[in-house]
Amino acid sequence: MSEPEHDELLRLQTYLNQQVIGQTGLTLRLLVCLLADGHLLVEGAPGLAKTTAIKILASGIEADFHRIQFTPDLLPADLTGTEMYRPQDGSFRFQQGPIFHNLLLADEINRAPAKVQAALLEAMAERQVSVGRQSYQLPDLFMVMATQNPIEQEGTYPLPEAQLDRFLMYIHVGYPQIDDERKIAQLVREQAQMGPSSLATTISPIPQKSIMAARHAILQLHLAPSLQEYIVQLVVATRNPTPYGEELGKWVRFGASPRATIGMERCARAHAWLAGRDYVSPEDVQTIVHDVLRHRILLSFEAEADGVTPDQFVSELVARVAVP
Numbered sequence: 346m347s348e349p350e351h352d353e354l355l356r357l358q359t360y361l362n363q364q365v366i367g368q369t370g371l372t373l374r375l376l377v378c379l380l381a382d383g384h385l386l387v388e389g390a391p392g393l394a395k396t397t398a399i400k401i402l403a404s405g406i407e408a409d410f411h412r413i414q415f416t417p418d419l420l421p422a423d424l425t426g427t428e429m430y431r432p433q434d435g436s437f438r439f440q441q442g443p444i445f446h447n448l449l450l451a452d453e454i455n456r457a458p459a460k461v462q463a464a465l466l467e468a469m470a471e472r473q474v475s476v477g478r479q480s481y482q483l484p485d486l487f488m489v490m491a492t493q494n495p496i497e498q499e500g501t502y503p504l505p506e507a508q509l510d511r512f513l514m515y516i517h518v519g520y521p522q523i524d525d526e527r528k529i530a531q532l533v534r535e536q537a538q539m540g541p542s543s544l545a546t547t548i549s550p551i552p553q554k555s556i557m558a559a560r561h562a563i564l565q566l567h568l569a570p571s572l573q574e575y576i577v578q579l580v581v582a583t584r585n586p587t588p589y590g591e592e593l594g595k596w597v598r599f600g601a602s603p604r605a606t607i608g609m610e611r612c613a614r615a616h617a618w619l620a621g622r623d624y625v626s627p628e629d630v631q632t633i634v635h636d637v638l639r640h641r642i643l644l645s646f647e648a649e650a651d652g653v654t655p656d657q658f659v660s661e662l663v664a665r666v667a668v669p
Contacts, residue, residue: 379402
């Protein structure tokens with residue numbers, strides 16, 4: 346483990362939890378996704394600090410940040426950029442769009458039409474943008490956090506399952522506890538009294554090279570062959586759960602893709618590294634398994650009629666697949 350980078354990330358985690366009160370699960374998964382070099386989709390009611398969380402994260406890293414509000418009239422070029430005509434020499438020059446920032450907040454991604462969603466998700470997967478005959482590479486440090494509101498569905502364009510698979514994690518954000526609610530009110534009141542300057546970062550931003558060094562260190566963590574097999578068995582069980590129970594076999598139509606196996610290992614490694622260990626444990630896998638699998642499982646009509654959710658299905662698998 347690389348001690349300096351680990352201390353820097355723990356300091357950032359502490360700062361996030363001080364500024365985003367009552368959402369320790371969200372802040373932890375933000376860091377896990379950053380260290381696992383993936384993207385995350387966050388779903389929650391309005392006002393639960395989804396936007397604030399990634400803004401605070403961006404302020405703690407030497408990286409540029411951009412927020413784009415997805416709307417029905419948004420065009421792919423508004424996201425990726427477009428070629429601009431230069432009349433002085435009769436040439437075209439590519440003007441980069443907001444997607445070329447290190448951290449991108451795609452707010453209410455399900456409000457934009459399919460073409461815009463596809464442009465974003467293609468860039469997430471390929472780490473490049475193609476315009477005409479040219480391809481433009483995105484930054485090495487590139488993470489998308491997309492949000493969607495589960496309450497209002499009128500005028501929205503739900504993400505297809507194949508595109509959801511491009512997100513490393515799908516996170517559900519709930520309401521804070523009552524004590525945290527009191528702390529939130531106090532924090533906002535103090536910030537209002539101190540003025541806009543109080544919103545500035547109070548920690549030294551972490552260099553991008555430290556994030557890259559941490560990612561390399563995470564890949565060196567010990568992962569026992571038995572635990573690797575456990576991850577594989579969990580993913581394979583989403584495709585054929587019948588051996589673990591007849592009712593489970595009736596609940597699922599399509600299971601998780603191999604991206605889930607890769608993502609679960611990476612996220613478990615990042616979680617173990619943040620916990621200060623140089624090895625991955627079954628608890629690391631079980632902590633992140635719902636976030637990696639819930640959007641990669643398509644339940645049957647029978648399961649939906651019975652009120653079964655993807656989280657319940659995953660919980661049943663975790664309870665029945667043997668732990669090494």
